[in-house]
Amino acid sequence: MKSNYAVLLIAIPLLVAFLQPLFSLINKRLTKWVTFLTIGFNFIYSLKLLNYVMANGAQIAIIGNWKPPFGINLYLSPFSMLFATIIYFVALIVLLVYLIDKPTEVDDRMSIATLLMVMASGAITLTGDIFNMFVFVEILSISTVILISFNNKGISFKGAFRYIVLASLGSSMLLLAIGFIYGSLGTLNLASIAYRFNLLNPVYASVIVFLFMAGIMVEAELFPFNAWVPEAYKGSKSYLNALLSGVVGTTGIYVLFRMFITIFGSGQNHIQVIGSVNFNAVIIVIGVLTTLIGEFSALSQKDIKKILAFSSMAQMGIIAVTIGVANMNSINAGIFHLINHAFSKSLLFIVAFPIINIVGSANIDKWEGLGRKNIFLAIAFAIGSFGLIGIPFFNGFWSKMMIVESVVSAGGWMYLVIGTILLSALVETFYFFRIIFKLFVDKKIESTYSVHIFIYLAILILSIIVIYIGIKPSFLATYIHKAAIDLVDKSHYISTVLGVIK
Amino acid sequence: MKNTQGMVNAFFAFLLVVILGIFFFNAINQPLGNGLVLNKDNPDLSKRVSIHYILKNVHNAEDYLAQHKSSYFRNRDKVKSSNLEFGKTKNAESGSANEVTSIVVNYRGFDTLGEVTVLFISILGLGMLLHENKKKYWAKPSLIVRTGANFLFPFIVLFGVYVFVHGHLTPGGGFPGGTIIASAALLLILGLKDFKNKLTMTKIIESLAGLTFAGLGLVGLFTNGSFLTNFLPSGTMGLLVSSGITALIYIAVGIKVAAELSSGIMEMNGGGEE
Amino acid sequence: MISNILLYTMIAAVISFALGQKLKAVRWSFSALFLGYVGFQLYGLYGQWGMVETHNIFSLGSINFSLNFGITKLGWFFAFFTTIINIMIWIFSIVKNMNEKEERGINFLWILLAGSNLAIFFSVDWITFFIAWEIMTWTSFFIITPGWKNSFKAANWYFILSMFGAYAMLVGIWWLYATPAIHTLNIASSIALLAKLSITAPGTVGIIIALFVLSFFAKSAVFPFHPWPAEAHAEAPDDFSPYLSGIMIKYGLYGILLFIVPLFIQIMKVNPNIAMVNGIPVYSYILAWFGAITAVLGTYLAIVSNDMKKLAAYSTVSNIGYAVTSMFILSSAGVTGGLFHVVNHAVFKSAIFLSLGAVKFRTHEREMHKLGGLATKMPITFLTFLLGIIAAAGIPPLNGYASKWIIYQALLSGHFPFLTTMIFLASTGAFLYLFRALHSIFLGQLPRKFNNVKEVPFLMQIPMILGILSMLGIGYAPGIVLKPIGLAVKAMGLTPMTVENTLMVGKLSSINTAVVSSTFIGAFFFAFAFYLIGKKRHHVEPLDNYTAGQDPEEFGLTPELYHFALKFYEPVKNIFRPIEEKLNIKNYYRALVRNANSFGATLSEMFKLSGAGSSMIFVLGLVVIILAGWML
Amino acid sequence: MIVLKFIGYGFTAIIIGLLFMGIGRKYTARIQRRYGPPFWQAFIDVTKLFSKQSLSHNWIMDFGILMGFAGIVGTILFMPIGPWHFFSLMNGNIVIIMYFMTIGSLGMAMGVSASGNPNSTIGISRALTLMVGYEIPFVIAVIGLIFVSKSSLLGTMVSLQSGGIMNWNIIKYPFGFIAVEMALQAMLGEKPFDVITAPSEIASGPMVELSGKMMGLAFLQHAAQIFLETGIVVNLFLGGANNIWEFFLKQFVLFILSLTVNAISPRFKFEDAVKWLWTWPTVFALIQLLIIILT
């Protein structure tokens, strides 16, 4: 079976990660390149698989030759492969910058951690087993801690510690939820859980969902569970923040999508009301709060990393709202926006890195005049923020249009929701334009920092993508369309994994 | 003032905890009858996937979706007619006598791969965080400790090896075995004054062991078409040489865990200076 | 065809960008010529009503995004006139930018803006409209802020209010689309369907109208959004202010004419049970009042401002107020008058801003009391400004009068005494601030430092002369503009006014503008005959003045000190002092921004809590969510 | 022919205006127990001014004065004077009249402010502000009349008032008349609203820099203005006239009324003048308007 080979996406990075200590004995810089090449392999392979599943429909990859629900399986569908591909791609671009960052003593460990983090994110999107997902979430959070503390500053350790405390709390909740699920349903396979979930006692089911939510929303950067965000982003290196936002956040939201729509939800069109708890409403409220808090907090910040961190948070909130609204259009919009956000935000974080080096500060007040010094970076920053704000013919525009459409069409109190979201969007627009304006202020900057060609390359690639999606979104639309159908088709998921219902 | 704040905080925390407690207890004590709840007191294993792990007949499990939604086992009678017998059954699906091992390494081997990775990455992170640690020299260990360390070291290692080699037969396995060996390393650090950190060695060992695990999985993928397939014959249940790659993987895991934990201990002891 | 024009615009923008920083003259001339070409093409498009071009972008879920361009009568009218005025402005900016520091990429943005300008007028569905609207907003934002701090603060006013409006419109658009009875993005059909819907669901229609009106009002700076022009127009580059004031502020009015006014007219036709005031829907009446308030408020603010560009900007606000009031009267005369006033205002206000730009080009001074006596030094500029203010004040021989006359016709024949009073008050007030600008800049004493000021170069005079000619021309024969307006008004479902080239027929009275113009000329000759009597006049220096027997120089009076211009209307200010604070709506906006900032700071404090604190948020949040979840 | 008619209109207005001014001076003097100049004094003044040398600072000054005079003369053509009317289509179009009249003010203002004397500029500033003051009540009252006559033509209004004194608007709409009369006081620049010229404060304000024929033109303009403004009120409220003499008589009555007030009043402080105009006459005008709307 060809699809079984998809496990290489996880196995090869693991194999390489175990080999990396040997490489590091040869040369520490070598490990960076090995990581880069491995993720490159992952990206190309996942792209191939993506096209395969787009053509042939969802597949499963069986591990250990044990059929589900007994063994662990990977579920390869347009949705999961799309996100795996995007995660690998973003990671690849970020690693391009990491390759030329100045060498440190701990590069070998760092490159292993990055590799494992990306691997884990990909694995989370692919896996079809809830406990397996938990294990990979743990790998993800531990490697995230390493990523954050890589910067080797007090604030990095503080951020890392804060993150790991919250992640541990979250993983305890997650594990409790898994315990509750196994104790009642007797299975860990996602398809199987989905198949049986509505047999549960409703109150009990809602407890499971609450716990699961608390566990995964730490990664998804949603409000009450995201207190780690600003400090961790501040502590981490700017381009690595692209991983935090584009990989960790994306993965968290992916899991929310998958779990709430396909597994816990009733698939078509609505997350079910579980035990008198209207989870649609709960998620929407969380999303709106996150957006509001994120954007307004960002407004008052001066540090670019914090601004972008809060902005990431807010965007995640917006996407969460689309999960809560859960009609077909909103799911399309949410997926689209998640992809757009991954690209634009990564671009911004990567651009911020050389800028911080040139200016010597992450404080945006000191960024004045960068446009005179290096117009390319300034324009790239502008492109990234345009993508994020949703200026026409940049990628974010279409997804924001769709989000507004889908939320408005839900009617009722959604008008309030959309009002709040747009208010936050207004705030976001304001502070991004403030930064862009500062970049173009007439002022001289003295700096000897020269920007490496790889950074330009990374920026160029992302900028082109941002603009290309903006001008010609149709190529992405086909993928998103299939992904969304895959996401909402619960019975198809079950029958693909567990065999066809006779 | 500060105290008052602390008390308020504590009270508040207490309140929250109590509410969460009510929430949990409410969940646990949901009555039967209104849908599935937590299976308490003598759970019906036939409603869980693990029954097939125990019976080692996953391949023979009937088409899942053809069965009733709430059970994994159509015929409860089949549960009673188990023909597994220690030392006699040959070529069962998973040959290990230790059911837990068969799950950990075979049925859900992928989880274990991840688990090993977690350990790997956290020790890595530990090393990264502490790489500036200077080596600390303890007070000169007493004669008893020194002699004890020298004397006990091979025995502890031997015991550790025993534990992970027999992982598929008896309680224990790679993780406990590895930990025991690592404790031997700790003993050496405490007992020998001039103990040299051997981080390079542990690194290589760890690497090779990890490679073995992942490599075995890949061999399964390329020969039998599925990652981590037990491509070796599982032999007779209960023998030392049985259960195919399960035993091999546990040995690799044991070695890996031993190397990792030892290196972790050494890092804490001052990894920066070698 | 339309898409081709828009495509060429983009190509032209790219070419301009590619030409680089050096070739200023080439770039600006190229773009002006290009715009001329566009104007020519547009002229050729006249008459091809109903042509639609569709470009699919993508479809996802149940929505299909496509760009649809078509030619409507109103749209063509706006596109053509704005392009003509645009050409005028661009000729001006050739010289301006050659002589002054030019910001990077400004020309590129200008061309993009011109393109989006056309796209707004040619879009026939809401998505296209919105896209063009947004592009216009952000390009203009970047043109307004060419790199200095004040301009950013100023542009923020514009930008935030505009974005607020744009988002309101976005919600409105999708609300339209989400309403099952409408479910279309086409502008024309949405009007018809909304009108029908107003019978069964007046609330929904009301809210949709409110959302769109919010957007259009924000763009056109109607009360309560009136503060932005003063900030943005004043701080914008001098050659961009005419565009801002002449064209950009009209987009909102275009939106109103495109959507709101036809919608009200349709509603009046199909819905018998709508609440009416004086024969128009009560909503429309309220909106007309917004216009009237804008007119008066703009006038007052213009009177008390000392910055010449701010003054002109507030004047724009008040003129928009007239047009809005007039349009919401919904009668044929009202809509015609509003539309006509839009055109006239575009002409005279760009002429005024051009002359102010010329003054600033030579003097680099913006505060009026520091100028003075420039009339003799810059006669063409002075004449442009003089005729501009005469037109703006609505004094007969010029074009401003023609549209004001129609507006009064509409208001009086529709029996709106209080609205008429408000408009008249604003109009009389206009006289105050316009004269003040005239006096402070061009009359009075010439400060010594401007003794060597020369008239602007000829290329800069051309657009001003064009402005003068068009003001006089339209004033003499308003029919040339009113006829195409008639077509647009007819398309809205109204009977257009009877007009000939120089004759306008109203319900209460009629007017022959040619006769009025000739009367003025005749009267002037009559007066001139008296002037010829008696001795030749004797010229003396301006400082040689009646000072009750003292020589001004002796008690140390310089021309600068002797020029009475600062606090010119202090008495007016004194009269309004008790309510000045309340009139200043900016304070409310500022407080809003401040509060948003401190709100954000407070929120972000939450993330600085200690480690245990963040866990506390975690658990507290979880508990609250759980409890709320059970309750919901 | 038209040219002759034009000149005839112009001279009529000037002569009647100058006559009124002269009589007015005499009348005021009599009230104040002075002897006063002869009633043709105004003609003498004008003749004298035109014969003197005139100073000018620049061409704008000349141009402005000319424009001011032209504006007023032009406006008179739009006003029906008894049976006379210059245009038939626009026979007393009130909107044109009100706006055309401002040419006069604008020209005057431009001319004197070009002189650069602060006194004159202050005067202009006051004049313009005061204009806002009196136009509000005036316009409100006129709007009421336009509503009842359903036309904005003075000619139509006059014809509606024909047929006896009881049809006059002054009887039908007394509050409106009171408002307009108060506004007229300010329009004419008589006390208590003579804040514009205010000789003791700002040395005759706008006129301070004028001399010779400039002053003469300004004088003529003032005369024409008196004719125009009283004429408008006559047309609006006093039922117009069947022949021009009746018209002049009615104008004269109005003028005398205003002079009487002038002779016995002190001057308002400037801000108070505007405030007063925005309260009392405006209130009267509004009452009138409400009455018209409600009935």
Add this chain to the structure above:
Amino acid sequence: MIQSTFFYTTAIILFLIGLYGVLTKRNVIKTIITLTIMETAVNLFLVTIGYVKNGTAPIFTSTISDVHKFVDPLPQALVLTSIVIGLGTTALMLSLAIRLYKKYKTLNYLEMDGEDEK
């Protein structure tokens, strides 16, 4: 006879104790300890899920081969994994604590100030 409810209750109470500690302790080490308590509680909870009254360990030996008495082996496998993960997390947290202490010379989270703004 001990019921499994007893274990569940114990696990939950232990979990809550841990949680209370996390919420109230400002000391880094104490926070780590309380987090470990929580992990233990969760492990206990998981093991209890597989609990069978009078059951035996799920290991075939020469004497025991009655599969009906086996406790559920799957939760045990999960707990094994979870313990190792807990170990990893704890190790990492402890090393972070060491770094924090070296940086700020304190273990109290509230007193770790400075270097926030560059």
